[in-house]
Amino acid sequence: xxxxxxxxxxxxxxxxxxxxxxxxxxxxxxxxxxxxxxxxxxxxxxxxxxxxxxxxxxxxxxxxxxxxxxxxxxxxxxxxxxxxxxxxxxxxxxxxxxxxxxxxxxxxxxxxxxxxxxxxxxxxxxxxxxxxxxxxxxxxxxxxxxxxxxxxxxxxxxxxxxxxxxxxxxxxxxxxxxxxxxxxxxxxxxxxxxxxxxxxxxxxxxxxxxxxxxxxxxxxxxxxxxxxxxxxxxxxxxxxxxxxxxxxxxxxxxxxxxxxxxxxxxxxxxxxxxxxxxxxxxxxxxxxxxxxxxxxxxxxxxxxxxxxxxxxxxxxxxxxxx
Numbered sequence: 001x002x003x004x005x006x007x008x009x010x011x012x013x014x015x016x017x018x019x020x021x022x023x024x025x026x027x028x029x030x031x032x033x034x035x036x037x038x039x040x041x042x043x044x045x046x047x048x049x050x051x052x053x054x055x056x057x058x059x060x061x062x063x064x065x066x067x068x069x070x071x072x073x074x075x076x077x078x079x080x081x082x083x084x085x086x087x088x089x090x091x092x093x094x095x096x097x098x099x100x101x102x103x104x105x106x107x108x109x110x111x112x113x114x115x116x117x118x119x120x121x122x123x124x125x126x127x128x129x130x131x132x133x134x135x136x137x138x139x140x141x142x143x144x145x146x147x148x149x150x151x152x153x154x155x156x157x158x159x160x161x162x163x164x165x166x167x168x169x170x171x172x173x174x175x176x177x178x179x180x181x182x183x184x185x186x187x188x189x190x191x192x193x194x195x196x197x198x199x200x201x202x203x204x205x206x207x208x209x210x211x212x213x214x215x216x217x218x219x220x221x222x223x224x225x226x227x228x229x230x231x232x233x234x235x236x237x238x239x240x241x242x243x244x245x246x247x248x249x250x251x252x253x254x255x256x257x258x259x260x261x262x263x264x265x266x267x268x269x270x271x272x273x274x275x276x277x278x279x280x281x282x283x284x285x286x287x288x289x290x291x292x293x294x295x296x297x298x299x300x301x302x303x304x305x306x307x308x309x310x311x312x313x314x315x316x317x318x319x320x321x322x
Contacts, residue, residue: 016207039165058085074099100154139155172273195240213294
């Protein structure tokens with residue numbers, strides 16, 4: 001098939017596009033052309049690159065024409081963040097493309113009420129920010145589009161994406177490199193809350209696998225939305241214990257209030273920690289397993305360790321992992 005990937009040079013596309021090429025597909029990547037894939041692979045030599053500024057072209061009303069003009073059987077949209085943008089693309093591709101797959105986010109869910117969280121349940125409160133609201137509304141629009149007999153669509157909603165090339169969400173729910181340095185040195189960490197809050201990661205290649213399987217199972221995936229995460233979630237305390245063992249250390253931590261935690265770090269890191277930990281997410285992947293055959297290879301700690309090894313090996317993080 002001819003497949004157009006929108007935003008394929010980032011976290012997900014770095015793994016997805018080589019998979020699609022290996023599958024024998026004709027692949028076109030639309031991106032701003034400002035960055036290369038995180039993982040070098042020979043398959044990229046077979047990919048046609050199209051440079052476009054989606055934000056600008058959405059404003060001008062021309063982006064949908066650009067995508068439709070490529071004549072794709074399948075369009076995989078990895079970088080759509082507003083309902084207006086998603087709706088415009090759907091309208092233009094209706095009758096032109098066989099299948100549109102959209103990358104959503106587990107932040108379409110607000111704070112958890114019941115665990116694990118399943119698609120379409122009342123397990124969470126409403127989304128907590130504009131990003132999550134837009135992702136929720138896009139998923140709803142896509143389901144309605146397919147249910148009404150329009151474009152065949154599918155939305156996949158990943159957890160905290162992990163892989164070589166970028167910093168993972170760490171044990172305190174943020175991206176502060178000093179957290180890893182303290183763990184590696186056996187220094188104590190102040191943990192906000194109770195230490196039982198949950199984070200649900202997913203390796204970028206497992207997410208790429210899910211997109212590939214959804215594309216291959218169009219009848220089962222039509223009009224559906226899927227949680228795409230690792231088989232298990234990590235608690236703050238458990239994550240810290242596992243991470244400390246990588247450096248030959250015992251975990252040392254102190255539970256503190258959120259107010260006191262904010263005194264120990266920057267507002268940005270504190271806000272990021274709150275955003276992740278206050279949601280307290282743990283999701284089920286049973287729907288993706290049964291309808292798509294989704295079979296993640298990575299437990300969350302394996303994905304995080306691989307990301308850390310890449311950061312250390314490329315001098316992006318100054319610690320030593322054993």
